[in-house]
Amino acid sequence: MRPLHGRGLDRIYQAFVGPGDLAIDVGAHVGDRLAAFRRLGARVIAMEPNATLFRVLAWLHGRDSGVTLLPDAAGARSGPGVLHLNRANPTVSTMSDSFVEAARATAGWRSQVWNEPVAVSVLTLDDVIARHGPPAFIKIDAEGVEPDILTGLSRLPPAVSFEITTMARAAGLAALDRTLALGCNRFKFSLGESHRFLQPNWIDGAAMRSFLTALPEHTNSGDVYGVTDDWTPRTRPSSG
Numbered sequence: 281m282r283p284l285h286g287r288g289l290d291r292i293y294q295a296f297v298g299p300g301d302l303a304i305d306v307g308a309h310v311g312d313r314l315a316a317f318r319r320l321g322a323r324v325i326a327m328e329p330n331a332t333l334f335r336v337l338a339w340l341h342g343r344d345s346g347v348t349l350l351p352d353a354a355g356a357r358s359g360p361g362v363l364h365l366n367r368a369n370p371t372v373s374t375m376s377d378s379f380v381e382a383a384r385a386t387a388g389w390r391s392q393v394w395n396e397p398v399a400v401s402v403l404t405l406d407d408v409i410a411r412h413g414p415p416a417f418i419k420i421d422a423e424g425v426e427p428d429i430l431t432g433l434s435r436l437p438p439a440v441s442f443e444i445t446t447m448a449r450a451a452g453l454a455a456l457d458r459t460l461a462l463g464c465n466r467f468k469f470s471l472g473e474s475h476r477f478l479q480p481n482w483i484d485g486a487a488m489r490s491f492l493t494a495l496p497e498h499t500n501s502g503d504v505y506g507v508t509d510d511w512t513p514r515t516r517p518s519s520g
Contacts, residue, residue, distance in 0.1 A: 288475030289316035293417075296439045296505075297322040298514035301416035304408060306354045306429060309371045310336050313419055318346060320514075325412050329353040329363050329400040330373050348412065352401045354422065356431040361402040364394035372423055375400075379424030379448050386447040388500070404432030417441075420455075421503075427454035436462035438511035444492060445501045452492055456504060460485045464506035471502040482507070 289312060297303050299321030305314050308326035310333055317324045318341075326341070327350045328334045334351045341347045353361055353375055364380055365373045369392060374380065383389035409415065418433075420426050420442040430442070440459060444452025456467075466482035469491060483491070488504065495502075 285312065285473070285475075286316065286319075288473075289313060290319055292470060292475045292477070293317065294320055294515045295513045296417040296511075301514075302413055304405065304415045304418045306405070306419065307421040307423075308337055308349075309333055309421070311340050313421075314341060314347065317417075318344065322346075322416070324348070325350065325408060325415070327352055327354055327403070327408070329361075330365065330370055331398075332370055350403070350408070352403045353425075354405055354408070354420075354429040354432060355402040355425065356404065356428040358403050358407050358432075359401075361400050362397045363400045365396040365398055366392055366394050367396060368393065374423035374425065375428075376422075376424035376448070376451070379445075379451070382424075382447045386497075389447060405429065406432055406434050409433075409435075424448040424451045427451055427458055430455055430458040430462070433462065436464060436508055439505065439507045440464065441503045441505045443501060443503050444495075446495055446497045446499055449492065449495070452504070453489060456485065456489060456492065456506075459504075459506045463508045465509065466507050468505045469502055470505065471499060477505070 293316050297320050301322040303317040303322045303324050305326040308314050308328040314324050314326050323346045325348045337349055363375050380394045383392050415437045418440045420429050426442040442455045467488040468477040468479045
């Protein structure tokens with residue numbers, strides 16, 4: 281992994297996880313966030329339904345007793361599901377039909393092809409937490425499925441992050457609404473892979489909705505971080 285990338289991840293996540301904490305990594309991909317959580321001393325439950333990426337995770341982290349790897353997707357209900365694979369760019373594989381449709385109409389995404397549906401197992405976050413314990417932080421990166429994943433969660437941990445893409449902005453706004461309903465009341469945003477917050481101070485849900493609505497299309501993607509009144513920073517969060 282690129283050293284600067286790793287240090288950036290450690291910098292932004294150090295406010296949310298520390299030694300003894302549990303983090304749930306939904307859409308673990310090839311494990312860069314997982315690795316950051318481990319460097320910060322947290323145990324990790326990593327969910328990745330893409331079999332190719334799961335093999336990478338198993339090779340990198342399968343012998344780490346502090347990591348539990350789950351070959352499952354997260355969703356609104358536990359049961360069977362369908363993952364649309366993008367073989368050329370597997371980290372953007374998705375379970376969202378609307379995400380695939382939006383890509384076809386968006387400059388910069390039209391070359392992406394999801395041409396292989398595969399059956400996968402889906403677990404709710406409630407089920408995962410019931411089996412593995414309550415987390416301090418949940419990170420969600422699932423290409424437009426974030427609202428469904430949060431629907432499968434009935435009690436929010438102290439902190440959560442979820443990705444939003446401007447081409448599937450409605451999904452990101454729906455995820456924001458769900459975190460508000462679950463008790464998040466302060467938010468910040470990190471653009472792309474900058475690993476820095478754009479806001480120097482936490483803002484409320486209405487201000488974050490306005491911010492996300494106004495994001496220019498060319499910004500493409502970023503992550504919303506939300507915290508509840510139960511959150512206590514592990515270290516001082518960087519405003520970057």
